[in-house]
Amino acid sequence: MCRRKTTKMKRSWQEATQDDSDLGEEDIEDWSSVASSILVSPSSKNTPQQAAFSREHPPLESDHSRTIVHIDLDCFYAQVEMIRNPQLRAQPLGIQQKNIVVTCNYVAREFGVTKLMYIADAKKKCPNLVLVSGEDLSHYRDYSEKVTDLLQSEFSSLVERLGFDENFVDVTSLVEKTVPGDQSLVEVKGHTFGPEGQVACICGCHKRMAIASHIASRMRARLREAIGITGCAGIAWNKLLAKLVGEKNKPNDQTTLLPGSEQKLMLSLGHARRIPGIGHSMNKKLESAGIVTIADLQRASYSDLEAVVGSQSATSMKNSSFGIDNTAVTRSGPPQSMSDEDSFKLCASLNDAKERMYNLLNSLLESCRLLDSLPEAEGIYAMLMIRKRWRTPLTIRLTIRKHSSAKKWLRESRQTQIPVSATEQIKKGIFTVHGPLMEVLLVLFKKMVDVEQSFHLTLINVCLTNFQAKSTFSKSLDKYFSKAKNIENERKSESEQGAADICKKTTDDSTNNPKVLTNQQDSNITQLFEKQGRRPLQTASKVLENKQNKLSFFTRKLPSDVKTTSKSDPHQGDGELSQGERDKTATLSRTRYSVEVKNDKPIDKPEGDISSETGPSFAKSDEVEKDFLVVTSSREQTSEEMSSSSHQSLEIPGNVDVTVFKSLPLDMQADLLREWKVQSTRDMAPEIKTSSALSSQPSTSNRRITDFFTRSKETR
DNA sequence: CTGGGGTCCT
DNA sequence: AGGACCC
Missing domain, CATH: 3.30.1490.100 (DNA polymerase, Y-family, little finger domain)
Incomplete structure (x- = not known):
């Protein structure tokens, strides 16, 4: 099975190799069929045999099973300064660090000011440029953390930061919970990258991407409502593609990659350096081997590549050049330094x-x-x-x-x-x-x-x-x-x-x-x-x-998050808790957001709306500031959960002041409830088995405080 | 006329 | 301790 798969992949690689300039439908179709034919458990890739095999034939496997959203905040520092001083919005604004404009708002960009431009040059382009010092990053850090926290508590526990202004969110489990039963056609929200009406893959990824596009839209709406910040989203089935496709419509917009268009996306980048992970030094090595463009990279023989950059880099670069990326979204947790x-x-x-x-x-x-x-x-x-x-x-x-x-x-x-x-x-x-x-x-x-x-x-x-x-x-x-x-x-x-x-x-x-x-x-x-x-x-x-x-600060990495040499299980999703711990998790949670898809049109609905039984239930955004506890209703509840939510006082230890407890923010209440519950049941006999749907119900913010104190950085 | 941060790997 | 990478 693996062999058949790989053979097929290899064929498509050779096709791409033979004529990189031809982006005809044939190539794309072949890629799509390849992609759809090899929806394979990625966990099978870590075996020594696989590794040895990979050395000869890099593991070109297109895995559509995950759904990733990449959020990239617009000119982040400038936005923060404009929030702090709204008068700046109407003016061309540059953020200054020493002699450099590190970023600027879009007003300034119309004058030709760009990132990392010398002050003098920027002033030449835009004499009225307003400069704000950005050497103290603490405000930016604060807003950055708010963004990550919001994404983590309202959408997915799997959020990975990249710098201050980017976040990857693995929404696989959220998407799965909202897949509509009968509607097969779901419209993508926002821009798409790829031919209209393309039906490229039979694995259902198109629908997942479409649902994720609504989730991404909701994310951006929430960031705007709750924090006042705008950003771009890219939606795809891996981190690489999500990040790259998100840049296609800037600012404050979103782009969904249609399955089958990854080759077009990658080749649209041109230079190999555009691939994240290929930095200055890698690029020089590649150039020394005559590899400049992404097409060059796709075309290069693996052994040549390996000779120049080593096997590990060769494999990941080769994969990246085709838009293949199996790296997991790794929860960032609090800073390491x-x-x-x-x-x-x-x-x-x-x-x-x-x-x-x-x-x-x-x-x-x-x-x-x-x-x-x-x-x-x-x-x-x-x-x-x-x-x-x-x-x-x-x-x-x-x-x-x-x-x-x-x-x-x-x-x-x-x-x-x-x-x-x-x-x-x-x-x-x-x-x-x-x-x-x-x-x-x-x-x-x-x-x-x-x-x-x-x-x-x-x-x-x-x-x-x-x-x-x-x-x-x-x-x-x-x-x-x-x-x-x-x-x-x-x-x-x-x-x-x-x-x-x-x-x-x-x-x-x-x-x-x-x-x-x-x-x-x-x-x-x-x-x-x-x-x-x-x-x-x-x-x-x-x-x-x-x-x-x-x-709501960052969560800490848990041992299960610690990297296992290479590949990840895309389904680990919310799974840093053991099954047993999850089952004991209190079901109280803060209002969560999602999108209801009905008749091909998304409709916002309050989560408590019982009429939403037929489809996925999602909370509406207008009421988010009202912090009321809701029992998440996107699935059936067990009696155990019913009791834990309706008799929550029973879960509170006797020595705790209930009044004080109730004055806490709701997500914190949930955190604490869960903490106590887990503690009190820790030594109990193994719990009742529950369905995977139940166990995958995220407890979102519940994990944050507790994990932070019960687990901490493992020494390396 | 080169920011001020971060991450992980070797 | 340094080097690669990211923003």
């Missing part, structure tokens, strides 16, 4: 370097803390934020760039463990550890720079990484709730105490001073500076603009 950097013309003295390092470190620790907003949040919010945010880095890295004539862009770095004294402090929520960290940074600095000699630096970067694996906060949760009434009554200091309690781990002394959580100047820091005028710790109090968004 936090860094802050500054570049400059000249840094030539130790004191200068110290001050710059201090400033970088200070802003890093500031963004770790989030305690500034604590007094303005309810105690419970603060605590949960802390639970999410307080990840303790175990290593610190210093990176510099020396001016040394030749390789100006070369960086050097040294890293070391953060002193245990400092990590202990951070665990307790005390972020005034500048002193010890500065000492460590200084050591790292001197490993790279001979401070006795003259030096010339042009960049310094401080990076916190290697976050601690296991959180100890989880067990303090119930304690917190039992104190919740105090917090309500006594406001600020009490909320700080609440946070402090959480941080005390378990057996801490009872004399813990609540004030540890306020800003404290570390007097030791003074000794690090011979010169005065350094900045005190900033006590800026950021307000919680949006508690929901602040609180």
